Amino acid sequence: MTDEALVARAVEGDVxxxxxxxxxxxxxxxxxxxxxxxxxxxxxDVVQETFLRAFRAIGRFEKGRxxxxxxxxxxxxxxxxxxxxxxxxxxxxxxxxxxxxxxxDQRPIAVVEEKSAVAAAVDSLxxxxxxxxxxxxxxxxxxxxxxxxxxxxxxxxxMRVKRACDALRPKLEAIYHE
Amino acid sequence: xxxVDNEELFERAGAALRESSAxxxxxxxxxxxxxxxxxxxxxxPPRGAMSPWWMALAAAAVAFAAGLGIGRATGRQxxxxxxxxxxxxxxxVEFVFVAPAARNVSLVGDFNGWDAxxxxxxxxxxxxxxxxxxxxxxxxxxxxxxxxxxxxVTDPQxxxxxxxxxxxRNSVVVVPVGxxxx
Numbered sequence: 001m002t003d004e005a006l007v008a009r010a011v012e013g014d015v016x017x018x019x020x021x022x023x024x025x026x027x028x029x030x031x032x033x034x035x036x037x038x039x040x041x042x043x044x045d046v047v048q049e050t051f052l053r054a055f056r057a058i059g060r061f062e063k064g065r066x067x068x069x070x071x072x073x074x075x076x077x078x079x080x081x082x083x084x085x086x087x088x089x090x091x092x093x094x095x096x097x098x099x100x101x102x103x104x105d106q107r108p109i110a111v112v113e114e115k116s117a118v119a120a121a122v123d124s125l126x127x128x129x130x131x132x133x134x135x136x137x138x139x140x141x142x143x144x145x146x147x148x149x150x151x152x153x154x155x156x157x158x159m160r161v162k163r164a165c166d167a168l169r170p171k172l173e174a175i176y177h178e
Numbered sequence: 179x180x181x182v183d184n185e186e187l188f189e190r191a192g193a194a195l196r197e198s199s200a201x202x203x204x205x206x207x208x209x210x211x212x213x214x215x216x217x218x219x220x221x222x223p224p225r226g227a228m229s230p231w232w233m234a235l236a237a238a239a240v241a242f243a244a245g246l247g248i249g250r251a252t253g254r255q256x257x258x259x260x261x262x263x264x265x266x267x268x269x270x271v272e273f274v275f276v277a278p279a280a281r282n283v284s285l286v287g288d289f290n291g292w293d294a295x296x297x298x299x300x301x302x303x304x305x306x307x308x309x310x311x312x313x314x315x316x317x318x319x320x321x322x323x324x325x326x327x328x329x330x331v332t333d334p335q336x337x338x339x340x341x342x343x344x345x346x347r348n349s350v351v352v353v354p355v356g357x358x359x360x
């Protein structure tokens with residue numbers, strides 16, 4: 001069933017339809033939140049809060065809008081708020097959690113190492129650059145969608161992506177070409 | 179390195195980060211449970227069957243602060259005003275709810291994303307009455323009160339919306355255009 005059909009049913013009060021949307025978009029929201037907050041537990045909280053806020057507001061969803069973009073707009077705002085209020089705690093625990101997550105992973109070491117190294121490189125970006133890079137290259141969004149989600153202009157977003165890429169290039173080359 | 183190589187580099191990094199996490203499945207299930215719990219919370223029992231302690235005492239009024247003074251209007255006046263068109267002008271609207279035993283009360287509506295933490299109400303009038311004044315655009319708005327963070331309660335003094343969201347109706351307030359009541 002399409003997003004549009006599920007949203008239409010959710011607006012009418014069909015909880016199962018909304019739950020289906022939540023299952024469909026949980027992983028992409030969680031990816032975004034993890035990169036923005038650099039802390040799995042905080043990201044999980046923020047994603048849950050995002051879906052609950054969207055659930056409460058689904059009656060106001062404007063027909064013709066793209067559900068994913070609308071959801072990500074709420075998510076980005078939630079991440080920004082959480083990043084501000086939880087800054088100290090996230091800095092203290094993020095490295096430990098990343099290490100534990102890697103230790104429990106059953107995939108081949110090379111795959112785990114690649115993802116961890118790339119994540120560490122992206123995490124080292126300034127928040128606004130990181131946000132723009134993840135929306136473009138991880139979530140594959142268009143600049144017009146990114147502008148709606150972030151509230152920034154398209155030219156500003158292109159500049160952020162360029163700066164993010166400039167900062168990442170030497171680190172990614174070291175990861176992939178060593 | 180060429181632009182094409184660069185693009186491949188960043189696409190490859192993005193793909194590495196798109197891999198789902200091992201904890202996603204558990205968290206996804208927890209989220210669906212939370213959504214269903216939220217839906218159950220939002221289904222307010224029929225008005226006659228609601229917790230009686232504050233329903234018996236509840237009375238709400240809405241006042242429009244227009245220009246020089248604040249006046250009070252009854253629910254009937256809002257019904258009469260429902261045909262007014264919206265515009266961008268904002269008016270201050272005071273929401274009042276009587277619930278002496280409540281620990282906290284907040285206002286939720288289409289104007290604050292139905293967020294129970296966005297618009298807390300303050301105790302006034304000898305601690306029995308809760309109120310909050312917020313700017314609202316002219317036009318029709320739907321709202322409810324949230325008592326003690328859990329119970330969604332409609333305003334007994336205001337008309338109910340005909341539409342149901344997740345099985346619940348809400349109260350309606352219409353902010354008139356260009357009204358200068360006092």
